Amino acid sequence: MIVRIAPEKRHQIFWIITIIITVFITLYSTVYSLSHGIYEVFPFIYFIPIILFVYLYPAKGVYFSLGMSSVYILLVYTYSGFNPQDVAVSTAWFVIFVTIGVVTSSFAEGLREEERKYREIFENSQAGIFTFNANTLRLTEVNIKCVQMLKYDRAALSGADLSRIITDAGSLERFVQKIRMSRETGDLELFFTTRDGQVRQVLVSATLTQGEVVICSAIDITARKLAEQVIERARDDLERRVKERTEEFLRVNKELSAEIEERKRFEAAIRLANHKINTLSGITRHDILNQITAIVMYLALIREMETDDVISAYLKKIEDVTDLIQKQIWFTQDYQHIGSGEPKWHKVSSVISGIASGVGKKDIVIVQDVGDLEIFADSGFSKVFVNLIENALIHGGHVTRIQFSYYETENDLILRCEDNGIGIPEESKKLIFRREYSRNTGYGLFLIVEILSITGLSITETGTPGNGARFDIHVPKTSYRFSTATDEK
Numbered sequence: 092m093i094v095r096i097a098p099e100k101r102h103q104i105f106w107i108i109t110i111i112i113t114v115f116i117t118l119y120s121t122v123y124s125l126s127h128g129i130y131e132v133f134p135f136i137y138f139i140p141i142i143l144f145v146y147l148y149p150a151k152g153v154y155f156s157l158g159m160s161s162v163y164i165l166l167v168y169t170y171s172g173f174n175p176q177d178v179a180v181s182t183a184w185f186v187i188f189v190t191i192g193v194v195t196s197s198f199a200e201g202l203r204e205e206e207r208k209y210r211e212i213f214e215n216s217q218a219g220i221f222t223f224n225a226n227t228l229r230l231t232e233v234n235i236k237c238v239q240m241l242k243y244d245r246a247a248l249s250g251a252d253l254s255r256i257i258t259d260a261g262s263l264e265r266f267v268q269k270i271r272m273s274r275e276t277g278d279l280e281l282f283f284t285t286r287d288g289q290v291r292q293v294l295v296s297a298t299l300t301q302g303e304v305v306i307c308s309a310i311d312i313t314a315r316k317l318a319e320q321v322i323e324r325a326r327d328d329l330e331r332r333v334k335e336r337t338e339e340f341l342r343v344n345k346e347l348s349a350e351i352e353e354r355k356r357f358e359a360a361i362r363l364a365n366h367k368i369n370t371l372s373g374i375t376r377h378d379i380l381n382q383i384t385a386i387v388m389y390l391a392l393i394r395e396m397e398t399d400d401v402i403s404a405y406l407k408k409i410e411d412v413t414d415l416i417q418k419q420i421w422f423t424q425d426y427q428h429i430g431s432g433e434p435k436w437h438k439v440s441s442v443i444s445g446i447a448s449g450v451g452k453k454d455i456v457i458v459q460d461v462g463d464l465e466i467f468a469d470s471g472f473s474k475v476f477v478n479l480i481e482n483a484l485i486h487g488g489h490v491t492r493i494q495f496s497y498y499e500t501e502n503d504l505i506l507r508c509e510d511n512g513i514g515i516p517e518e519s520k521k522l523i524f525r526r527e528y529s530r531n532t533g534y535g536l537f538l539i540v541e542i543l544s545i546t547g548l549s550i551t552e553t554g555t556p557g558n559g560a561r562f563d564i565h566v567p568k569t570s571y572r573f574s575t576a577t578d579e580k
Contacts, residue, residue, distance in 0.1 A: 125170035149199035156192020487512025
């Protein structure tokens, strides 16, 4: 049975045997020299076993040197017969041997500590570290990380040619040439081949030491390179998509621009047509009103000459119908202007004050408690208040007070107009805002609904019959604000 001894064990046994041999030779030389009266040469031989032992066992070097020194001085004392001169010289050598043992042991221990630190860094580094001889290109040491990266056993790489992991001859030659020229390299990208044939992209930094040993640090960047390629492809794809989208947006924008231009032409044509229609409507309305005025005058003349009660009754009906036609024509004039202007912010207090100053009845009190409230509404917003006041004066009976106020709710603001008249019957509350109902009582309330609806406002009647009318205008949150400005916005 053949017993295999590990290289490290063989190395240790070799040094132990060497130390034993040198100790034997040293002691034999001492005995031989002292027995023949030789005292000058043999002490120098003691340096050899002491230094060898300290190199192999630095922690125990002091004890070994002390032991060897004690044996030396004991032999000298024995063979010299305690000759004072020999005792003095041997004592001096004893001190020298112990001192050399202490110094070399301390120095060797420091070197071992540095070696242990280097070994820990070497083995525990997260980068793959390997060394090779710059002349033979043979790998000398490989750490665990590098072994794992290359998927080899450490023994398989120890002493292997560098070409085993850098299989591309051109890359290997350029790598070695650069190290020999500059003695160190920055980050070089090389391709390593693993044991199973995979190619890994590695970032290598190398330094050439004075002993022609090259120390290399290798970081596997294969995954990073693959990620960079994926990102690069994604970026190219994104740029392509952005370019396509941009071109599509430009095309759509061009089409929209053409459509906008076409719409502008249509709007201009519609405005021109509306202008012509409004002009024609105004002229026609003016002519009709003139003719109605003539009819009214002729009816007045006929009534002065006619004494027949039956005919007078028919004439009265004709006058009533004529008056209704006249009111309807005036209503078309007001309705024509609804929505013709841009909506804007109206300061409610200013609008009410302007209308109240035009009320002819001195016994009517108009109270406003609206503060700095502003409402975003159609340019004809003032007609809302005109019609509310006129409605109160015409249909309210004994109205002497009209009050405007407001309050906020969770969802909107309520602008309230209330009077102290006779109120509105329950059965009429939902009918008074209809055009059909307004035909006989005036179009004021129907006109109010139309004006308010343009900017999303609405109106309801919430009064109690017999206690006056109460109209609530509902204003969305986005259509009211409060300002200290005195002018309409």
